[in-house]
Amino acid sequence: MKRSLLLVIIITLCFSFPEKLFSQRVEKGERRITNELLKEYIDFLASDSLLGRRAPGNELDLAADYIAAQFEKFKLDKINGSYFQTVGFYSQNLDTQNSFLKISGNNTSKEYQLKTDFIPFEMTLNGSVKAEIVFAGYGITAPEYNYDDYNGLDVKGKIVLVLRHEPGENDTTSVFGGKNESKYSFLATKLENAKKHGASGLLLVTDPINHIMLKPQGYPWPSLSKLLPQDNLPIQLDKRDGSEIPVAQVGENIIKQLFGSVDSLKKIQITIDKTLKPNSFPLAGFNCDLSTRLTYKEYSSKNVVGFIKGTDEKTGDELVVIGGHYDHVGYNKEHKAGEDYIYNGADDNASGTAGVMAIAKAFTSMKQKPRRSVLFILFTAEEMGLYGSAYYSNHPLFPLDKTVAMLNLDMIGRNGNDTLNIEGASINPDLTALILKENESVGLKYVPSGEDMFGRSDHYNFFVKGISGVDITSGLHKDYHTVRDNPNTINHTKATRISRLIFRTTWSIANDNKYFKILKNK
Amino acid sequence: MKRVFLTLTLLFVFVITSNASFGQESVMLKYNFKEGKSFKTTMNLTNEMVQSMMGQEMKATSNVGVVSEYKISKVDAKNNATALVTILDLAATTVAMGKEDVVKKSDFKKENICAEYDQTGKSISGKLIDTTEDFSKVGSFQGFVKLQALPAREVKVGEVWNEKQIDTVNNGPSNPMSLMTTAMETEYTLVGKEMREGKNVYKISYKSSMELAGKGKQMNMDLFLEGTGEVTGFFYFDPTASIVVYSEGNTEMNSTITVSGQQNMSIPMTQKVKVISTTVEL
Numbered sequence: 168m169k170r171s172l173l174l175v176i177i178i179t180l181c182f183s184f185p186e187k188l189f190s191q192r193v194e195k196g197e198r199r200i201t202n203e204l205l206k207e208y209i210d211f212l213a214s215d216s217l218l219g220r221r222a223p224g225n226e227l228d229l230a231a232d233y234i235a236a237q238f239e240k241f242k243l244d245k246i247n248g249s250y251f252q253t254v255g256f257y258s259q260n261l262d263t264q265n266s267f268l269k270i271s272g273n274n275t276s277k278e279y280q281l282k283t284d285f286i287p288f289e290m291t292l293n294g295s296v297k298a299e300i301v302f303a304g305y306g307i308t309a310p311e312y313n314y315d316d317y318n319g320l321d322v323k324g325k326i327v328l329v330l331r332h333e334p335g336e337n338d339t340t341s342v343f344g345g346k347n348e349s350k351y352s353f354l355a356t357k358l359e360n361a362k363k364h365g366a367s368g369l370l371l372v373t374d375p376i377n378h379i380m381l382k383p384q385g386y387p388w389p390s391l392s393k394l395l396p397q398d399n400l401p402i403q404l405d406k407r408d409g410s411e412i413p414v415a416q417v418g419e420n421i422i423k424q425l426f427g428s429v430d431s432l433k434k435i436q437i438t439i440d441k442t443l444k445p446n447s448f449p450l451a452g453f454n455c456d457l458s459t460r461l462t463y464k465e466y467s468s469k470n471v472v473g474f475i476k477g478t479d480e481k482t483g484d485e486l487v488v489i490g491g492h493y494d495h496v497g498y499n500k501e502h503k504a505g506e507d508y509i510y511n512g513a514d515d516n517a518s519g520t521a522g523v524m525a526i527a528k529a530f531t532s533m534k535q536k537p538r539r540s541v542l543f544i545l546f547t548a549e550e551m552g553l554y555g556s557a558y559y560s561n562h563p564l565f566p567l568d569k570t571v572a573m574l575n576l577d578m579i580g581r582n583g584n585d586t587l588n589i590e591g592a593s594i595n596p597d598l599t600a601l602i603l604k605e606n607e608s609v610g611l612k613y614v615p616s617g618e619d620m621f622g623r624s625d626h627y628n629f630f631v632k633g634i635s636g637v638d639i640t641s642g643l644h645k646d647y648h649t650v651r652d653n654p655n656t657i658n659h660t661k662a663t664r665i666s667r668l669i670f671r672t673t674w675s676i677a678n679d680n681k682y683f684k685i686l687k688n689k
Numbered sequence: 690m691k692r693v694f695l696t697l698t699l700l701f702v703f704v705i706t707s708n709a710s711f712g713q714e715s716v717m718l719k720y721n722f723k724e725g726k727s728f729k730t731t732m733n734l735t736n737e738m739v740q741s742m743m744g745q746e747m748k749a750t751s752n753v754g755v756v757s758e759y760k761i762s763k764v765d766a767k768n769n770a771t772a773l774v775t776i777l778d779l780a781a782t783t784v785a786m787g788k789e790d791v792v793k794k795s796d797f798k799k800e801n802i803c804a805e806y807d808q809t810g811k812s813i814s815g816k817l818i819d820t821t822e823d824f825s826k827v828g829s830f831q832g833f834v835k836l837q838a839l840p841a842r843e844v845k846v847g848e849v850w851n852e853k854q855i856d857t858v859n860n861g862p863s864n865p866m867s868l869m870t871t872a873m874e875t876e877y878t879l880v881g882k883e884m885r886e887g888k889n890v891y892k893i894s895y896k897s898s899m900e901l902a903g904k905g906k907q908m909n910m911d912l913f914l915e916g917t918g919e920v921t922g923f924f925y926f927d928p929t930a931s932i933v934v935y936s937e938g939n940t941e942m943n944s945t946i947t948v949s950g951q952q953n954m955s956i957p958m959t960q961k962v963k964v965i966s967t968t969v970e971l
Contacts, residue, residue, distance in 0.1 A: 258953075290744055348748060355744025378961075380919045380941035387915065387945035387955045394902055394915045395945070401953045 192535060193674055197667045199529040202659040205666065208237075208521035209580070212493065213513035213654045220512060221497025222548035222555075223256060223402070223468040230493055234471045234545050237524055241531040243473030243543065246564050252470040254547055254558040258400035261287055261388035262460035268415060270300070270424055272453035277424055285415045286385025287459035288371070290358060292411035295458035296326060296368040300425065300450040303327045304439055305334060305374075306357040308364075312342045316445040323365035326455045328417075328425070329357055330374040331384075334440045337377055342443065362412060368457050369414040372422060375433045376440065381419040402466060404554045413459045425450050468494075468547040470555045472564060473527055477677070479538035486565050487676045488542045488634075489526060489669065490556070491519030491576040492549030492625055496648060507650040513657050515647060519576035519640075520545050522666040529670050537677035539571070546625050549577075556625035560632050567629075572598055572676055572683050573636035574669055575626035580662040581644045587611035587665065590620045590638035591630065597683040598635045605671040609664055616642075635683035639669055716879070716891050719808040719841035721931035722770035727971040728759045728932060729777075737961045749785035754778070758971070760800075769813060774802040774834055802834055810836035810933075837924050837933040844879045846891075851876050866905040866914055873899040875920075883925070890925040890934060897921075901944060916944025918960075936966045 211217075211233060218226040235250035246252075266287055268279045279285050304316035306329030316329070333352045335341025343349045350356050354371060361369045373381050389395045419429060426432045439446050471493065477483035495512025502508035511517075527543040542565065546555030560567070587606065592599040592615060603613060620643075621627065626636035641661055646652045734753040739746050756778040763771040781792045801819035804812055815834055840850055857870045875897040883892050896919075903914035922938030940962040947955045 288744075348746065353744055353746050354741065358744060378941055379921055379939065380917075380943065382917060382919075382943065384943045384959055385957070387947065387957055389947075389955075392915055392945075395913050395947045395955070396911070396949050401955050 192533060193671055196529040196533045196674065197670055199532045200525045200663055200666045200670060202663050204525050204528070205518075205521045205580075205662045206654075206657075206659050208524050209513055209517045209657055209659075209662070210654050212517035212520055213511040213652075215509050215511065217511075219497040219510040220493065220495045222494040222551060223466040224497070227468060227494055227547065231469045231471050231545075231547070234493060234520065234524060235473075238471070238473035238527065238543070241473070241528050243527055243531060244476060246472050246474050250471055250473060252472055252544075252559065252562075252564060254468050254470060254555055255405045256402045256466040256468065256548070256551075256554065257405055258402045258464045258466070259289075259461045260397075260400060261390045262462050263388075263390050265458060265460035267456070267458050268417070268421075269456040270421065270453060271456075272424075272450075275424065277420075279417075279420065282383075282391045283418070284383065284420050285370075285417045286383045286388070286391070287461075288354065288358075288369075288414035288416060289386035290355070290411065291414040291459040291461070293459070293461040293463075294411075294413060295456070295460075296413045297454065297456045298324060298326045298367050300370070300453045300455050301325045301327050301366075301447070302425075302435075302450055303329050303361075303447045304445045305330045305332070305351070306360055306369075307333060307351045308360050309343075309351055312443075314342075314443060314445065316447050317360070317364045318445060318447075320364075320447045322361070324367050325449075326368035326370060326457065327361045327364075327366040328370040328372060328450065329361070330436060331371055331416075332374050332377065334443055336374070338440075358412075358414060362410060366412065368412050368455070370421070370455070370457075371414070371416045372418075372432075373416075374436055375422070375429050376436045381422065381429065383416040383418040385416040400464070402551060404548075404552070404557055413457045415457060415459060425453060468555070470547055470559055471545040473543040475530055475537060475541045477538055477540035478536045482539050482680050484569055485539045486542055486570045487537075487539055487673055488544060488570055488573040488629065489523055489576075489673050490542075490544040490546060490573065490625060491523050492516050492547070492555060493520040493545040494547050494550055494555070496550050499650075510648065510650055511653050513652050513654045514578045514580045514641075514644070515652055516549070516577050517654075518578060518580035518657060518662050522576040522579050522662060522669065525663075525666050526670045526673060530674070533674075537674065538679075539677045540565070541673060541677050549625055553625055553628055556628040560628040567632050567634060570629070570634050571681075573626050573629035573634055574598075574673060575624055575636065575638045576640075576665070576669060577624040577638050578640045578642070578647075579665040580641060580657040580659065581646075582641045582658075582661075584658060584661055585610070585612045585664070586641060586661075587613050587668070588616045588640045588642045589613070590616060590624070590640060591626060592616070592637065594621075594630075594686045595635045595637050595683065596686065597681070598637055601675060601681070601683075602637070602639070602668065602672050605675060606668055608671065609668040611664055611668060614642075630685065633685070633687075635685050639665060641665065715843050715845045716926070716928055717842070718839040718844050718879075718891075718893075718926060719931065720770070720806065720810050720836070720839060721768070721808070722761045722764055722772075722806070724761055724764045724770075726761045728968050729756065729971055730759065730966060730968045731756050732964065732966040734962065734964045739959050740956050741959075742956065747785070749783060751781065751783040753782075754780045767807070769805055769807050771803065771805045772834075773800045773818075774804055775799050776801050804834040806836060808839070808841045810838050812836070837936055838875075839926070839933075840877075846879050846881045849876060849878045866903040866912060868905065869901070869903040869914070871899060871901055873897050873920075880923070885925055885935070888927055888929065888934075890927050892923055892925055894923040895921070895938075899942075901942070907948075911949045913947040913949070914944060915947075916942050916958075918942030918944075922964075930970050932968055932970065934968050936964070938962075938964045940964075 268285045308315045333343040499508040548554035624638045629636035732755045736751045758775045759772045778795045783790045803816045805814045852875045877895045880892040899918045901916040905912040920940045924936035927934045942960040
């Protein structure tokens, strides 16, 4: 009996000792994350000298250099010899001098007016095309509805003219979307379909049955406007892939030249809508010369990255990503003297950035290296539309199929001492359960959210790629996106507690072999 | 972003309300207001708005119903009339991005707006009486007090006349589009006499083209609006009461909101708006 009791004690000790040791290690790392450390990082990142860290910009680059210098100090590994992943952006404008539309045929030749008669589409090629014109109905191929405007039509190397919208636009019994429109109504879908069928150009015309306004509807190129600012063009992430074709939306005068009258086109549309049978045909004898020329401005910015290689033979190449955005919205160029004009973004998201940095420091202070690899990444241009993380998810530094989870910190320093929001909790049940389990040691009060914000930070671009990703946040507040989001409003204790929680969670994921399911359809 | 979308929806509702409604054998087409008379107007507006970006589209629909009472408090020597307008009931529903927002209000205090009109229906002056925060949430008040434009002269059946109108509305700094200019060219036709609800009325049809321009600020970003549109519709003029008793108008518009500042973006939008308005003498 005594002997068997001794055996039980020994066995119990054997099993409980590693867990205790693990816990002690985590606590040791956790203690590296302090209010003072978070304050130091936030105070720098949200200082006036960084002018609100707008992307792209020199001040944001200073913030990137600061984060990279800290990563170097922590002895995080570089990736491909660098702590940076360069992200390219561009803005585009229409070159009105070199953009034109000419249509000849049936003994007539007309050159049309920009804006009045045609407007190049925002996704057009910077180039030109000269070809015959083919009318392809609504430009839709929808096998599930047994409907194909391109059926038996040869459009290779030709310019396709299609109607906007879809059959039965206002018909609640339409097999398409009716009043709600289906994806087939989208111009992007029509463009892809035209390219897929080998078209060399695309003209879009408003369908005349359901619309009284037949003027070309198109992208508001600043160069076509007297009112819109010319020097402040929208910046986009570089999505050009070389497959572009010239595309323009055209108006009533072009309809009249090609079909004789608007009524003729109406009759064709009525037949298509009524029978749901395509009525596509070459516009025999008509040739189109379309030039859509663009001017570009190129910009770049950086995601900041640091890496710890996993030690486990089997799972070492699997990756946990912990990140947040380090950019904010900049400053007001026009302001009165003495007025606060800098959007310091202390909570949004100097706090989350500081959290990621502090967690990186805690990781590198641990004697034991994680079994799985850990990527620390601070994204640029979140405020412009999650551009930094979109770029990463399309140009990943490590295989996405080996990325097991993404923990995003965005605004972690406000709204009291002890509340915790997890955006995406309901669709990331396993990952959320783990965070809440780790929270038992940290003691934050979990406040389930309505998930309205799920698509509004960088974890979203991982989630859409099938990776479990949540945003850890302390929530919105009255100073959100105002000049009042200053360092002196930050609750460092709160930011520290959330950072410690995410350190524990990341450490747990990195030293385990768990995978996390996501509920994409929810 | 969603907030910006909704704000713009409401903004456009009021822009359209204020501009889609227009001005009516031989008949004198003018307003002849009498002191002490009251009218009740019921207006219903449906708006479909599609924002597009990189070929993807986002649709929002809204429905606004307004019941208002006009009490003619004074008519001067030039036959200009002063009306005290009370918004009796307001209901607005917006559906965007799968979410529905509903605003209902029927307990405004009496006499919210004071408006002065000439015989063409042109608003000479307008003043907000109800300055409570509650009413300020309703938005631009000009949209509620706009009357159909009449030529204030004898018009023969079949006659066609044209009107050019430029309105600049200063909505004040609290409105995201603080300054709005609308230029409209309208062609009217006196179609003829009809019986409607036991009364002889005259039907006037119209067709307009319009241009919009606006400037404003929101969250310290500069907002610019530019747009063009076309309007078709008709209305009935009751020669006995000298008021427009029914109007129906359809508007289509292409416009762009450009945001410049912390964030730069251009949001092209297309809109289809239908406005039906009925007025009865009380």
